[in-house]
Amino acid sequence: MSENIYTRKMGEEYDTVFRQCVSLNTELHKLVPLAKQMHLLSSNAVSSAARAGSEGDAFRVLTQDIQLLGDDVSHCINDTQKVISEIVMLASSLARSFSNYITYNDLHNRLEPKEMKTDVSFFEHGQKTVVERIKDDNHKLSRCLGALANLLSPVSTLVKKGEYLAVCSSVEAASAGEHGVSFEAVSTMLRALVSQLGKQSVRQRSLLRDLSEAMEKQQLNQRNLMYAR
Amino acid sequence: MRVENLFNKNTHSWMVMGRDEDRRKEVIDTNQYLVQNNGRGLILDPGGVESFSVVAAEFSKHFDLADVEAVFASHQDPDVISSLSLWIQTNPNLLVYVPKIWVSFITHFGVKIENIRPIPDEGGLITLGGHDLEVVPAHYLHSSGNLSVYDPQAKIFFSGDIGAALLPDDYTDLFVTDFAEHTKYMEYFHRRWMPSNTAKIRWIAEVRKRDVEMLCPQHGAIFKGDDVEKFLVWFENLDVGSAWSSV
Numbered sequence: 001m002s003e004n005i006y007t008r009k010m011g012e013e014y015d016t017v018f019r020q021c022v023s024l025n026t027e028l029h030k031l032v033p034l035a036k037q038m039h040l041l042s043s044n045a046v047s048s049a050a051r052a053g054s055e056g057d058a059f060r061v062l063t064q065d066i067q068l069l070g071d072d073v074s075h076c077i078n079d080t081q082k083v084i085s086e087i088v089m090l091a092s093s094l095a096r097s098f099s100n101y102i103t104y105n106d107l108h109n110r111l112e113p114k115e116m117k118t119d120v121s122f123f124e125h126g127q128k129t130v131v132e133r134i135k136d137d138n139h140k141l142s143r144c145l146g147a148l149a150n151l152l153s154p155v156s157t158l159v160k161k162g163e164y165l166a167v168c169s170s171v172e173a174a175s176a177g178e179h180g181v182s183f184e185a186v187s188t189m190l191r192a193l194v195s196q197l198g199k200q201s202v203r204q205r206s207l208l209r210d211l212s213e214a215m216e217k218q219q220l221n222q223r224n225l226m227y228a229r
Numbered sequence: 230m231r232v233e234n235l236f237n238k239n240t241h242s243w244m245v246m247g248r249d250e251d252r253r254k255e256v257i258d259t260n261q262y263l264v265q266n267n268g269r270g271l272i273l274d275p276g277g278v279e280s281f282s283v284v285a286a287e288f289s290k291h292f293d294l295a296d297v298e299a300v301f302a303s304h305q306d307p308d309v310i311s312s313l314s315l316w317i318q319t320n321p322n323l324l325v326y327v328p329k330i331w332v333s334f335i336t337h338f339g340v341k342i343e344n345i346r347p348i349p350d351e352g353g354l355i356t357l358g359g360h361d362l363e364v365v366p367a368h369y370l371h372s373s374g375n376l377s378v379y380d381p382q383a384k385i386f387f388s389g390d391i392g393a394a395l396l397p398d399d400y401t402d403l404f405v406t407d408f409a410e411h412t413k414y415m416e417y418f419h420r421r422w423m424p425s426n427t428a429k430i431r432w433i434a435e436v437r438k439r440d441v442e443m444l445c446p447q448h449g450a451i452f453k454g455d456d457v458e459k460f461l462v463w464f465e466n467l468d469v470g471s472a473w474s475s476v
Contacts, residue, residue: 115290119293
């Protein structure tokens, strides 16, 4: 396969990676209101338990777990936001560096060594800088994707924990008399929130998988292009 | 692509490069100038990313680009300076002369602050291989931070976008050959891109203080001899900032 074909394929892969990073970023941003709702829910749960007096003792124990769950979800979302911001920046930097790489290739094709007063090696510094940057950004991007996968993997456990807490809250609601109504409301909202979290987590993992695959293809093309030179 | 010597005496010279007929048609044609003195080089308005490979390859035939110590940007536009990151990657020690007010904007092109030499609003001097070039304020013509360069030895005045013309593809001359005819390529550009008659008058007065044999814009053809004064008179009488919509 010629260098031009690898170059074109690599350009296409960079576009794909950048688009997928943006999609994943958009998807992860949807978690932000979810974190706020979790926080609000845990506050509601605490006040419901307080209003119930001694009848709310068992539910109060659950509210602590709901609060912890809310904190875990918030931390997870904050951490993923940081990583995805870095991923989008790296993807953008890679696309820009690759465009520079193409420009240097174009320059080398135009140079006519016999006519030149400038030594061809003068331009190699620029191209090497670009290639090093591409390699460096690729490594960083791979690391960030790994970190993001690690951050998203506990979400399914959080979802299960949330479902379990929702069931426990319903049980407490059934035995709490007139206060059971507000406990049940907390349970219903918790169930809805963790269900939403679960669905978004599935979608994000799928996007992350697509992005990792695109990255692998792009890195393969990059290696081929380097060997082709 | 046309490359021509504008001035060459002893160890001091000016070279222009323009009319890239291979460029993509949606990309405006630009003139790049290489000033050399005592073996040191300065590129004026080095151009956009699109033209980097052409400019670098062409100038390489005439000068060792390793000896280019600086680039000068008359203002911040992409056709003027978006190739900067490529020049810097090639030569990390390159000095970049830019209008002071654009420093924090031009750094978006990937240049480090250590490379930048901000030029204050009042202008100043650029010393190249022991020879001083004057930097003359040209603010609001068209950019709010805009500079021209005058070389007293070569009597060449680099005017950036002032004097620019939007030439048809079949116009291959590097110099203005028929001034009256040429005004039709300049009028819309100056009425549309130049916003201030006051700034225009101040700049014209600055040019007239100097002995100018050539007035060199970043786009279009170069004015030589009597055409320099003809341009100043034409520009003086033109109501700029007046080509918006149906105005």
